[in-house]
Amino acid sequence: MNLKSTLIALGLLVSISSKAQDKTGFVYASMEASHARELKQAHPDQIDILLTNSNLSSVYIHPEVAHELHQKILSHGPGYLQHASLADANKLIQRAVVASRQVLDYTITEQEYVNQILNDVNENNIEEQILELENYGTRFHTRAEANVAAQDLKNRWEALIAQSGRQDDVSVRIVDHVNTPMKSVVLTINGNELASEYVIIGGHLDSTVSGSNKAVAPGADDNASGIATITEAARVLLNNNFKPKRTVEIMAYAAEEIGLVGSNEIATAYANEGKNVIGYVQFDMTAYKGSTEDVYLATDYFIDNTLNLFLIELMEEYNSTGNHQFTYGTTRCNYGCSDHYSWAMNSYPAAFPFEASFNESNYLIHTPNDTYTNLGETPSHSAKFTKLAIEFLVEAAKRTEILGTGNVNQEKTKFYVDQKSVGFEVPSNHTIKSATVINVAGQKVATKISLNNNDKINLNQLPIGAYILLLETTSGEKITHKFILK
The missing domain is CATH 3.30.70 (Alpha-Beta Plaits)
Structure with a gap:
């Protein structure tokens, strides 16, 4: 050569x-x-x-x-x-995932207030915002429309604050990011007594489709529905003068679809600053009812069992009967499936209620056909998630005002765990109809009827772990208690 x-x-x-x-x-x-x-x-x-x-x-x-x-x-x-x-x-x-916290300190005390404000949830508001976000055409993180949507959302949230007259203790900020030009939006309701403790919900604002052309990515379900869900929760809380003990934040993230960018940067910053987030709940896809039950809780290894039990407890308390009734199940979503993972990887308790079982969720996401029309044009499914968001924020953050005690005097009800049984003592003016034990997967694993007011359930067949004891009286009132079986 x-x-x-x-x-x-x-x-x-x-x-x-x-x-x-x-x-x-x-x-x-x-x-x-x-x-x-x-x-x-x-x-x-x-x-x-x-x-x-x-x-x-x-x-x-x-x-x-x-x-x-x-x-x-x-x-x-x-x-x-x-x-x-x-x-x-x-x-x-190389960092070990922190095991689920065994601190069962979430309580339900705000029944009168929560039951009142749940009636204020307006499905029309949810529908209107899903359509508004869809009409940008795309919210892909590098497109100009993405930041227009972020700024418009900031304006919408600021208008809610102005309508409530809460400019002194509620604010909205834009968050810049390193790995995306898109901005995140955060609404903060200042805590009045425990301001350094944070209760947070969120969802991602961006959308995507497969392939190189990102100009048509309507993202009605994924995730205009989640943003509409948490926005309506914010409106209801502000409209009903919710003043929390703990600081409440509602977050709309940039660039979830390319690797949880916005939530990862925010959660990492909170961890680096030593902020105490006592619970985070993600709302990503709430509009499509693809399964038998209404709300499905993710149960992956990084999900916090205590927080999942609390969400189950909330749904048993507020959504098992009456005008706000809906059902729940469990599912799995795998590694990095949504923004809650960013919080879990920073050792914060995180949970993810989802629209369906994952193998039955909306098959049109990440396509140009993820539109409101293809969701059946009804916001009723998303409204259930709005109610759960309200229940979580109020009961986790608590109100500054005097707390309620519910229908049954919880303070006079005693609970105990004795080896492989859970027992209770209920005031004599209440008759217990049934006692049910629920595990972290939402399964009712033990039930007993025809009980005394001083009784117990044998749990020899159950493995160690966290559970809920649900007592129901003959008048339909409920008492719940979380416990650990060792």
């Missing part, structure tokens, strides 16, 4: 090598190791597995390849957490 031929051959090799090494658009991320291996096998040039620790891997990946997680591996969410650097990704996968 002459010199000219050699140089041409070398040039061709360099060109091929350069093309193979082109990593334009790649990001650092963390994901489940099994998912990383599947993507590597299918697209070897589009993902580099950098470090694996137990069941997690840090990767360098093109987001469009990661999008395949939606179709082949997961049914919801990005399935990965985007990081600013490899060091950040490796730090996360």
Whole structure:
């Protein structure tokens, strides 16, 4: 081979090598190791597995390849957490997930106030905002429409504050991010007594579709429905002069669809600042009723069992009968499926109530057909999640005003756990019809009827863990108590 031929051959090799090494658009991320291996096998040039620790891997990946997680591996969410650097990704996968907190200090005391304000939930407001967000056409995080939607949401929330006359103790701020040009929006209701303790709900404002054309990504269910859900919760609380003991925040995140960017940066900042978040609940897709039950609680390994039990307790208290009745079940959503994962990875208790069982959720998400029309044009399903959001915020943050005690005097009811049984003593002016034990998966695992006011349930057959004891009186009143079986 002459010199000219050699140089041409070398040039061709360099060109091929350069093309193979082109990593334009790649990001650092963390994901489940099994998912990383599947993507590597299918697209070897589009993902580099950098470090694996137990069941997690840090990767360098093109987001469009990661999008395949939606179709082949997961049914919801990005399935990965985007990081600013490899060091950040490796730090996360090498950090042990904090076990669910065994602090059963969530209580229900605000029945009179909650039952009153639940009547103020207006489905028309939810419908109107879903349509408004859909009408941007797209809210993909790099599109101009995304930040128009963020600014308009800020304006909407500020208008709610102005209408309530609460400018002194309620505010809205825009949050800038490192890994996306899109902004997040945060509404804060200052706590009056325990201001350093935070109770937070949120959902993502952005939308996406698969493929390179992001100009048509209406995202009505994913996640205009969640934003409409939490906005209506904010309106009801402000309209009813809710003044919490703890600080309440309602968050609309940027860039969830490309790796939980907005929530990850905010939750990490809160952790770095030492902020005490006592509970976070995510609202992502609330409008499509694809399953038998209404609300499905995620039960993945990073979900906080105590917080899940509290949500079950709230639904048993407020939504098992009457005008605000709905049902619940449980499901799983996998690694990084929505913004609650960002909070869980920063060691905060997090939960995720979802519109359906994940394998029966809205199959039109991440397509141009994720529209309000294809949701059946009814906001009634989302309204159930608004009610749960209100119940959680009021009961977790508590009001500054004198607390209620419910229909049954909870203070005079005593509970105890004696080895493998749970017992109770109820005032004699109430007759107990039934006692039910519920586990963290929402299953009723033990029931007893025809009880005395001083009685107990044998739980020899149950494993150790956290449970709820639900007592129902003959007059329909309920008493709940969380306990740990050791």
